[in-house]
Amino acid sequence: GAVVSQHPSWVICKSGTSVKIECRSLDFQATTMFWYRQFPKQSLMLMATSNEGSKATYEQGVEKDKFLINHASLTLSTLTVTSAHPEDSSFYICSARSVDKNTEAFFGQGTRLTVV
């Protein structure tokens, strides 16, 4: 199956700093990438949808200035958590779908962010 690589797999940062998470599709072109957040024992919550070359579409309640998403190429999307606070600590997962839209979404390995 297709491979999506997410980096880093875990990160600890201080309050007030920014953290960038990368999501790469390794063997296919991903016109659309999705960023999810998952709290312990809960399902995936969609944060935003990013389309290559255009602005991301954020879900209601997600601050676009806090969670900056960039999808500059067909194989890379980044999520930057700006001015992180402890309540931003969570598991962030990206997924990517190929140019052929009706395919499964492939997930990255996830990034566990801890803000101290």
Next chain:
Amino acid sequence: EDKVVQSPLSLVVHEGDTVTLNCSYEVTNFRSLLWYKQEKKAPTFLFMLTSSGIEKKSGRLSSILDKKELFSILNITATQTGDSAVYLCAVSNAGNMLTFGGGTRLMVKP
């Protein structure tokens, strides 16, 4: 607003039992329904269903979709402890977006 509801929320069975997980949905412009298994990290893909009545099978797992009644089931036969996980159901709309259900947490005891 697209909606996906999974049941049961959690399930405890013994090895060798058969389980059926349910997923019902409401979605505008349905494209497909997907099942994922999530253990400690990110979900891994199991099945994608687009047509009613066609069973998809992979080993002891199988799934089927009913587009008229708007639901899908995931069956696991002869369960093993390694099947313990959260099983997620998601539906895709024409806009390429996935909406996830809350998941079913399955625990298989030896």
